[in-house]
Amino acid sequence: MVSHDWTALDRDLRRFLPKKSVVSKRQELLVYDCDGLTIDRHCPPLAVLPETTEEVSQILACCHRYGIPFVARGSGTGLSGGALVEQEALLVVTSRMRRILSMDLDNHTVTVQPGVINSWVTRAVAGEGFYYAPDPSSQVVCSIGGNVAENSGGVHCLKYGVTSNHVLGLEVVLADGTVTLLGGGLSEHAELDLRGTFIGSEGTLGIATAITLRLLRAPQHVTVLLADFPTMESAGEAVCKVTAAGVLPAGMEIMDNFMINAVNDLFGFDEYPRDAAAVLLIELDGQEAEVTVAADQASGLCSKAGARTIRRAEEAADRALLWKGRKSAFAAVGQISPTYYVQDGVVPRSTLPRVLMAIERLSREYELPVANVFHAGDGNLHPLILYNADTPDVESRVRDLGSAILRECLDVGGSITGEHGVGADKRCYLDWMFAADDLSTMKLLRRAFDPDGRANPDKIFPTPKSCGESARRQVILTSEGLEMPSEAKAF
Numbered sequence: 001m002v003s004h005d006w007t008a009l010d011r012d013l014r015r016f017l018p019k020k021s022v023v024s025k026r027q028e029l030l031v032y033d034c035d036g037l038t039i040d041r042h043c044p045p046l047a048v049l050p051e052t053t054e055e056v057s058q059i060l061a062c063c064h065r066y067g068i069p070f071v072a073r074g075s076g077t078g079l080s081g082g083a084l085v086e087q088e089a090l091l092v093v094t095s096r097m098r099r100i101l102s103m104d105l106d107n108h109t110v111t112v113q114p115g116v117i118n119s120w121v122t123r124a125v126a127g128e129g130f131y132y133a134p135d136p137s138s139q140v141v142c143s144i145g146g147n148v149a150e151n152s153g154g155v156h157c158l159k160y161g162v163t164s165n166h167v168l169g170l171e172v173v174l175a176d177g178t179v180t181l182l183g184g185g186l187s188e189h190a191e192l193d194l195r196g197t198f199i200g201s202e203g204t205l206g207i208a209t210a211i212t213l214r215l216l217r218a219p220q221h222v223t224v225l226l227a228d229f230p231t232m233e234s235a236g237e238a239v240c241k242v243t244a245a246g247v248l249p250a251g252m253e254i255m256d257n258f259m260i261n262a263v264n265d266l267f268g269f270d271e272y273p274r275d276a277a278a279v280l281l282i283e284l285d286g287q288e289a290e291v292t293v294a295a296d297q298a299s300g301l302c303s304k305a306g307a308r309t310i311r312r313a314e315e316a317a318d319r320a321l322l323w324k325g326r327k328s329a330f331a332a333v334g335q336i337s338p339t340y341y342v343q344d345g346v347v348p349r350s351t352l353p354r355v356l357m358a359i360e361r362l363s364r365e366y367e368l369p370v371a372n373v374f375h376a377g378d379g380n381l382h383p384l385i386l387y388n389a390d391t392p393d394v395e396s397r398v399r400d401l402g403s404a405i406l407r408e409c410l411d412v413g414g415s416i417t418g419e420h421g422v423g424a425d426k427r428c429y430l431d432w433m434f435a436a437d438d439l440s441t442m443k444l445l446r447r448a449f450d451p452d453g454r455a456n457p458d459k460i461f462p463t464p465k466s467c468g469e470s471a472r473r474q475v476i477l478t479s480e481g482l483e484m485p486s487e488a489k490a491f
Contacts, residue, residue, distance in 0.1 A: 004068045004088055006045055012062050013048060017055060021096075023047040032091055035076045035083040036138075037425055039341055039395060044071070044085035049093045053171060053179060053209040056092065060207070061177030063090055069454040070175075072203040074114060074146035077138045079342050080423030082149065082202045086458060086466075092207060094145050100124055101210055108215045109168060109185055114145025114208050121213060130215040133160040136419070137327050148208050151200030153419035155251040155283070155326070158377030160216070162419065164199040171210035172198060175450040185212055197445065202421050203456035205449040219285035222250075223295045224319040227307040228276035232256060232372075234306035235278035236352035239376045241301040242282065243349060247294050252377035253281040253326050256356075259371045262332040263325040271325055276308070280376065281326060283319075329373045330384070337369075337386035343402045344420035345409035347379045358408045359383055366401040368394075380418035381409070403429065422460045428467035430460065 013022050023029055024046055033041040050056045063070050069089035076083055085091050097113035100120075104110070105128055110121060118139040121132040135154035136142055142152070148170070153162040160166075169183035183195030198205050229235040235254050242249065255263070260272045260279055272279050280302065284294045299310050313319045325332075333340050347355045356372065359381075363370040374381040385401055387394045406416045406429055416422070416429045431439060443461060447453070458466060 002067075002088075005066055006068075006088075009062060009066050009068055009090065010046060012065075013046075013059065016058050017048060017050070021049045021051070021055075023049070029091075032073065032076070032083075032085070032093070035073070035078040035081060037079050037081045037084075037341075037423070038339065039398070040081050040084055040086075040424065042084050042086050044091040045088055047091040047093055049096045051096045053173065056094075056097075056173045056207055056209050057177045057179050059090070059092060059177075060173055060175060063454065064176040064452075067452070067454070069457045071456050072145070072149070072207045074143035074149070075117070075141055077142040078146060078150060078421065078423065079344065080150075080202075080417070080421040080425040082421050082423035082456070082459060084424050086424060089454075089457065094207070094209075095143065097145075097209065098143075104185070105130065105215070107185065108217075109212055110215060111169075111210055111212045112144055113210060114143060114148070116144045118142050118144060118147060121215075125215055126218070129218050131218050132166065132213055133216050134163050134166055137330065144211055144213070145208055148199050148211055149201070149203050150419060150421040153375065153378075153380065155253060155323070155375065157375065157380075157419075158252060159248055159250045159285075164196055166214045167195065167199055167211060168214055169212035170195055170198055170208045172206045172208050174206040175452065175455045179209075183212070187214070200421070201446075202423060202460055204446055204459060206455055219250075221288035221291045222283065222285045222314070222316075222319060223291050224313045224322050225280075225282040225284075225295060225298060225302070226272070226311040226313070226322050227280045227282070227299075227302040228273045228309055229278045229280065229305070229307055230276070231306070232278045232356050233353040235280050236349075236356065236376070238280055238302045238305035238307060239352065240349055241305050242298050243377065245297060245301060247284075247298055247301075249294075249298070249377060250283045250285045251281070252283075252375070254372070254374055254376040255279050255281075255326065255329065256372040258369065259329055259332070259373050260325075262336055262371065263328060266328060266332040266335055267325070271321065273309070280307075281322060283323075326373065329371075333371055333384050333386065337388070339387055339389045340371075341385045341387065341398050341402060342420070343381070343383050343385070343405050344417050345381045345383075345406050345414055346418040347381065347409050347412050347414035349377070349379050351412040351414070352376065352379060355381070355408050355412060355414075359405055362401055362404050362408070366397050366404075368397060368401055370401075375418070378418070379414065381405075407432070424459055424466070427458075427460055427462050431462055 073083040098115040
């Protein structure tokens with residue numbers, strides 16, 4: 001293990017950072033020992049909380065001088081261990097960088113610092129008739145910088161896309177402290193799309209310190225449908241029928257019976273039918289006449305798929321109540337189980353019934369309850385595996401069950417992640433999706449931004465230390481003639 005001069009780094013950081021911006025006491029650092037993925041915990045040796053681009057630049061220049069790795073962290077709501085400090089590295093916390101830097105409503109843009117909370121953006125522009133479309137379930141606590149790092153989605157990603165569809169430009173501090181601009185205020189640029197490369201790179205290419213976002217005009221009319229079904233298969237069939245008919249909802253979400261009852265218990269009243277196997281939420285927006293026709297069509301298709309009842313909400317308060325349960329799903333499970341582990345896989349919509357049946361089978365096989373809530377429109381599953389951390393050897397079973405669920409997703413042509421990222425949690429599965437030469441190309445791209453591999457080290461890509469099985473697979477591939485370029489082996 002490389003030995004770093006933390007005393008010297010601490011001293012140099014305090015020369016330009018306020019005292020409150022450097023955290024070195026272990027009891028204070030413990031708050032950063034995990035992100036939203038609580039199954040793994042590692043306490044960082046030192047943390048800093050910058051407030052400006054200049055401070056971030058100076059911090060990373062210090063790290064470069066001492067050869068010390070760094071890990072960026074926003075609100076800490078990530079669910080893949082992307083903000084974990086697994087090896088000795090400086091933790092750079094951007095939660096104090098929470099200013100809205102500029103607004104250009106004529107061109108429908110706003111520029112913010114990375115610590116700005118997702119929901120604050122819409123709150124800042126709603127009075128002018130605008131909103132920011134990407135809306136993760138954690139939008140009242142997650143930060144824009146973290147959304148950029150993970151390319152987060154949300155309820156409305158079916159119609160409006162994920163974070164990368166709404167970020168126009170980035171001010172980025174590279175690993176050596178250099179400040180650069182990627183993209184700009186326009187939706188199209190002549191050069192290579194380095195903006196798109198950075199979004200979703202999970203902190204491995206640098207730290208974004210200013211982010212220009214695209215704003216949308218608030219729709220004239222919005223309707224939310226709540227349909228309940230006797231089986232999960234019929235709910236999945238409704239999703240397929242609606243999308244096949246050419247109806248494009250703003251969002252489509254499904255919750256299973258376990259989640260329905262958990263949410264009702266959290267609320268203290270029955271917002272959703274307790275005996276339903278699944279409920280489907282469909283939001284439609286646009287011009288009033290268009291929405292009315294689409295809502296009628298979607299309602300008819302849900303009935304044909306087997307919906308027992310269908311509720312329609314058009315007033316803002318009524319719509320918010322129907323969505324409140326979905327937005328509170330993770331909190332509701334937290335009331336039932338002391339700990340849970342969230343997976344994040346993607347499958348083609350047509351395979352939803354098959355994969356959900358497989359998850360139910362795996363839940364019985366591993367003797368661990370699983371609650372399902374997911375973005376049905378784009379097949380982004382979020383199975384929550386419930387467990388008690390005090391049970392001996394339970395965490396290995398939890399990981400094995402999560403792994404088996406991801407394998408089911410891949411077997412039907414899906415992906416190991418839709419919006420939570422790879423991070424530390426799923427790096428050992430990346431070579432399930434990509435061949436050795438694909439991984440080598442990705443590593444070469446990372447090296448172009450960060451030649452020494454100090455930005456969020458050991459994340460995303462399988463390593464021999466953390467992924468023994470992946471290392472064995474790489475040996476087999478290499479023996480078959482797929483030798484990795486020497487430049488890529490550095491990571």
